[in-house]
Amino acid sequence: MRGLALSALALLAACGAPDEKREPPVAFAKLSPDPVKHGERLSIILGCSGCHGKDLTGEDWSEAGYGRLWTANLTVSAASYNDSELKRVIAEGKKPDGTPLWDMPSRLFTQIADADMNALVAYIRSRPKQGEAHPLPTFGPILKAEMAKGEYYSSAVGVEREGKTWPPDAGPEHRLARYMVRATCVECHEMDLRGGKQGLVKAERPDIRIAGSYELKDFVRLLRTGVPAGGRKLGLMAEVAQGRYSHFTDAEIAAIHAYLKAVAEGGL
Numbered sequence: 001m002r003g004l005a006l007s008a009l010a011l012l013a014a015c016g017a018p019d020e021k022r023e024p025p026v027a028f029a030k031l032s033p034d035p036v037k038h039g040e041r042l043s044i045i046l047g048c049s050g051c052h053g054k055d056l057t058g059e060d061w062s063e064a065g066y067g068r069l070w071t072a073n074l075t076v077s078a079a080s081y082n083d084s085e086l087k088r089v090i091a092e093g094k095k096p097d098g099t100p101l102w103d104m105p106s107r108l109f110t111q112i113a114d115a116d117m118n119a120l121v122a123y124i125r126s127r128p129k130q131g132e133a134h135p136l137p138t139f140g141p142i143l144k145a146e147m148a149k150g151e152y153y154s155s156a157v158g159v160e161r162e163g164k165t166w167p168p169d170a171g172p173e174h175r176l177a178r179y180m181v182r183a184t185c186v187e188c189h190e191m192d193l194r195g196g197k198q199g200l201v202k203a204e205r206p207d208i209r210i211a212g213s214y215e216l217k218d219f220v221r222l223l224r225t226g227v228p229a230g231g232r233k234l235g236l237m238a239e240v241a242q243g244r245y246s247h248f249t250d251a252e253i254a255a256i257h258a259y260l261k262a263v264a265e266g267g268l
Contacts, residue, residue, distance in 0.1 A: 026176045027113035029249050039123025042116055044247045046183060047105070048074075048124075050240075056124065057131045061103075065142040069103065070134035075127045086124070087117055091163075093155025100154035102137050105187050107155070110163040112183060165191045168268035170259055177259030180252060184245070188236070193263065211257070212264030219257040223248060 028045070030038050043049045043056075051071045053059045058073040078086055085096050093106030109117075139147070146152035167182055181193070188205045189195045195205035211219060218229045223245040226238030248256070262268075 025113050025115070026179045027115045028180065029252060030115070030119075031249070035119040035122040036126045038116075039119035039121070039126075041247055042120050043123055045244050046109075046120070047187065047240075047244060048120070050243055051103075055130070056127050058134045060134075063140075065140045067140035067143055068135060068138045070137070071103075073131050073134055074124050075129045076131065076133045078121075078124050079129060083121055083125075086121055090117070090120070091159070093157075093159045100156040102154055104155040105158070107158040107162040107165075108183050108187055110159060111166070111179070113179070162191055167191055167193050168263050168266075170262035170266060170268060174255070174259040174262055177252075177255040180248075180256060181259060185256075188240075193260075208260060209264040212261040214257065216254060216257050220250070220253055223253050223256075 028038075028042060031041065032038055049056065051059070051061075052074050053071075056074040057076075058071045061069040061071065063069070081089060081096065089095055089101070090104075091106055091109045091112065093104055094100045112120075143152050167178055167186060169178065182191075185193070185208055189208040190205075193208045195207050211222070214222065214229055222228050222237075223241050225246070226234055226241035228234060228237075245253075
């Protein structure tokens with residue numbers, strides 16, 4: 001009887017224990033119940049289609065001095081992995097046998113929500129297999145010199161360094177925007193959002209806090225068309241906005257604007 005009483009007390013204590021206040025998961029807006037359709041939108045926003053091509057068969061990014069650099073033909077390479085392995089390749093920046101990937105921004109995908117990752121994999125799986133696997137990268141003198149200085153490193157190393165890092169925390173009301181910014185804007189503007197020179201093309205990337213000074217309508221125009229306040233011409237940002245960020249929903253853009261405004265005003 002004493003054992004039963006203790007068990008009952010333990011059960012009551014567990015039921016009456018304070019809630020752990022687990023925050024609900026955040027994810028990109030699901031505009032369709034079809035995970036393939038959701039994954040297709042994510043593949044555009046996250047840059048998968050931009051790097052691997054609209055049909056995901058890979059593209060040649062080779063350049064004199066840099067080396068032979070192809071993005072993978074995902075319609076072929078994904079077929080060699082099960083879903084669990086494919087998710088790890090995306091988020092860990094290396095193949096199951098440990099071979100590292102290069103120029104794959106896996107550091108951005110380590111915190112992708114399960115719902116979003118599952119949809120992305122579903123979309124990749126939906127693409128018909130076509131073409132051949134592309135050659136492994138070979139590095140030219142420019143990249144070899146950057147490797148020697150520690151400025152150019154594999155995707156797996158990027159995950160080790162920043163896989164658990166987040167942009168500034170502007171409060172729980174901005175969790176969704178912070179999540180979306182980490183998966184997108186950070187690619188150019190870095191985890192601290194302060195920009196700098198990075199990537200194969202050492203172009204100056206501005207401190208993204210400047211967007212916090214935009215009126216919402218101007219920020220919407222920037223992300224939809226690539227035209228900033230003042231109407232000056234942008235290079236890469238214009239291409240990224242038109243090709244990727246124009247697929248954000250109005251609510252997602254408004255949330256990102258509010259987050260960047262909070263980061264700027266809070267001096268984060």
